[in-house]
Amino acid sequence: xxxxxxxxxxxxxxxxxxxxxxxxxxxxxxxxxxxxxxxxxxxxxxxxxxxxxxxxxxxxxxxxxxxxxxxxxxxxxxxxxxxxxxxxxxxxxxxxxxxxxxxxxxxxxxxxxxxxxxxxxxxxxxxxxxxxxxxxxxxxxxxxxxxxxxxxxxxxxxxxxxxxxxxxxxxxxxxxxxxxxxxxxxxxxxxxxxxxxxxxxxxxxxxxxxxxxxxxxxxxxxxxxxxxxxxxxxxxxxxxxxxxxxxxxxxxxxxxxxxxxxxxxxxxxxxxxxxxxxxxxxxxxxxxxxxxxxxxxxxxxxxxxxxxxxxxxxxxxxxxxxxxxxxxxxxxxxxxxxxxxxxxxxxxxxxxxxxxxxxxxxxxxxxxxxxxxxxxxxxxxxxxxxxxxxxxxxx
Numbered sequence: 553x554x555x556x557x558x559x560x561x562x563x564x565x566x567x568x569x570x571x572x573x574x575x576x577x578x579x580x581x582x583x584x585x586x587x588x589x590x591x592x593x594x595x596x597x598x599x600x601x602x603x604x605x606x607x608x609x610x611x612x613x614x615x616x617x618x619x620x621x622x623x624x625x626x627x628x629x630x631x632x633x634x635x636x637x638x639x640x641x642x643x644x645x646x647x648x649x650x651x652x653x654x655x656x657x658x659x660x661x662x663x664x665x666x667x668x669x670x671x672x673x674x675x676x677x678x679x680x681x682x683x684x685x686x687x688x689x690x691x692x693x694x695x696x697x698x699x700x701x702x703x704x705x706x707x708x709x710x711x712x713x714x715x716x717x718x719x720x721x722x723x724x725x726x727x728x729x730x731x732x733x734x735x736x737x738x739x740x741x742x743x744x745x746x747x748x749x750x751x752x753x754x755x756x757x758x759x760x761x762x763x764x765x766x767x768x769x770x771x772x773x774x775x776x777x778x779x780x781x782x783x784x785x786x787x788x789x790x791x792x793x794x795x796x797x798x799x800x801x802x803x804x805x806x807x808x809x810x811x812x813x814x815x816x817x818x819x820x821x822x823x824x825x826x827x828x829x830x831x832x833x834x835x836x837x838x839x840x841x842x843x844x845x846x847x848x849x850x851x852x853x854x855x856x857x858x859x860x861x862x863x864x865x866x867x868x869x870x871x872x873x874x875x876x877x878x879x880x881x882x883x884x885x886x887x888x889x890x891x892x893x894x895x896x897x898x899x900x901x902x903x904x905x906x907x908x909x910x911x912x913x914x915x916x917x918x919x920x921x922x923x924x925x926x927x928x929x930x931x932x933x934x935x936x937x938x939x940x941x942x943x944x945x946x947x
Contacts, residue, residue, distance in 0.1 A: 553677045555585065555669065556592040556601045557630065558623070562611030570608050570635060577632050577662075584666030595622050600680075602673045604628045604658070610636025613643045620648065627655035628672055630665070675945050678819040683712035685815060688768050690761070691720035691776025693806035700928040702808040702885040710887040713812065718764060720776055724783060727760030735794045737849060746857035746867065753786035754867040761791045765800050772801035774811040778862075787866035789846035796824055796848035803827050803930075804846065809885045810930040817881055820941055823934040824848035826873070830931060831906050833922055839898070839914050840880075840922070842933060843907035847871050851935070852909075861907045870908040872900040877937040880915060882927045890946060891927055893917035894937040 561567050582588055592603060605616075607629060620627070627648050631641035641657045648655040658668045693700055704715040735758065741751050757780060765773055773795070777788035788804070795802035801818055803811035804827060814825045828842035845860050845868035852871030860866040878897045883890045894916045901910035913933065 554590055554601045555673060556590045557604050557606040558592045558594050559606050559608055560612040560615060561608040565609045574632060580662035581665055584662060602676045604630050606630045607637045607641045610640040612640055616644050625654045627653055629657045631657055631659040671941055671944055674820055681819050685713045685771045686769055687713055687715045688718050688770045688773040689806055689808055690718045690723050691806050694776055694778055697805060697807055700807050700809055706887050720779060723760055723764055726763045727757055731759040731763045733759040733762040737794055744857050750867050753784055754790035757788050758791035758794050772811050772815045774803035774806050776806040777804050781863050785865055787860035789860060789868045792846045793849055793869055797850050807930050809883055809928060813881055813883045813932045817932050817934050820945060821934055821938045824851040826851060826933045827930050829929055830922055833919050835919055838919050839912055840919055841912050843910040845908045847909050858908050868908040873911055874935060878933055878935050879938045880931055880933055881942055882931045884927045891921055892939045892942045894939040
């Protein structure tokens with residue numbers, strides 16, 4: 553996405569001179585962002601551009617007052633440290649707040665300005681992408697997800713996401729047709745030496761689900777996957793993993809709040825995401841063990857194939873995720889609340905009594921959340937600490 557500046561300067565200043573003195577200020581920002589800041593025409597709105605109001609000098613407060621309604625919220629105001637830019641920006645921000653507008657001044661070192669613009673751009677772009685996002689729910693949520701419902705109308709109103717139900721029978725029909733989709737990971741999966749018949753069955757499910765994704769133009773999908781175990785003696789773990797690596801967010805068990813949480817996290821961060829169960833919690837060390845039988849293969853430093861844990865059949869994934877900082881996130885089904893925490897992914901485990909991919913995560917936030925007011929079972933993990941970015945998204 554491009555980043556554009558609406559330039560505001562007072563009539564008493566020499567704009568050529570002002571621009572020359574601001575060249576180095578803008579050049580440092582462009583270098584940090586890795587892209588040029590394009591100049592926008594006041595009064596014109598642009599598609600696929602993150603707009604910023606650049607206050608180049610003092611004395612523009614009256615101008616802004618006359619034209620502020622031409623801009624959409626939020627008002628992001630860039631102020632330099634010369635020509636009374638900051639003084640004018642503070643007056644403008646006060647005015648906009650009096651009008652009940654959402655607005656912010658970005659000012660400071662070039663490193664801070666770059667960091668803040670990058671965060672705000674990510675939020676802006678994510679919200680824009682969600683406005684056209686389509687999420688498919690194949691089958692109903694699994695019977696045990698008694699607290700993981702989502703109001704589709706609220707999701708549309710709050711996030712812009714369109715959620716649609718798709719009958720599981722339709723997926724079964726497409727799986728049986730054996731569509732000719734091919735994943736770039738197929739040879740890699742067979743080369744693991746895992747049972748060929750089991751991989752064949754897992755890829756058959758992948759191809760049917762890939763057809764459904766294309767048919768309905770889905771950006772994300774969640775499947776009542778345990779029913780597939782009864783029908784095909786195989787799980788949807790590989791299908792979900794491959795779709796996630798192809799940029800189609802895929803969740804398990806028909807859990808709608810979780811797949812929406814996955815979509816938001818992926819759009820904000822550009823990182824692959826892991827949907828998992830909290831399996832153990834140590835309240836003394838503030839440690840949570842998360843586990844599930846699928847994850848994007850691109851998220852694993854290395855992996856091996858195993859059976860699906862609960863059923864002992866099909867193909868699950870035992871992946872090892874890079875240790876270091878990570879994020880744990882979950883959005884509520886009514887879109888009114890969320891949990892997010894930065895965390896340290898301390899180690900990968902290999903416990904035969906848990907779902908196949910297992911990680912120990914030490915949270916920054918108090919783990920008593922899980923005992924007192926959890927937002928359902930499944931939570932979302934991505935590598936890197938993006939907790940503040942997620943909080944910014946919900947401001």
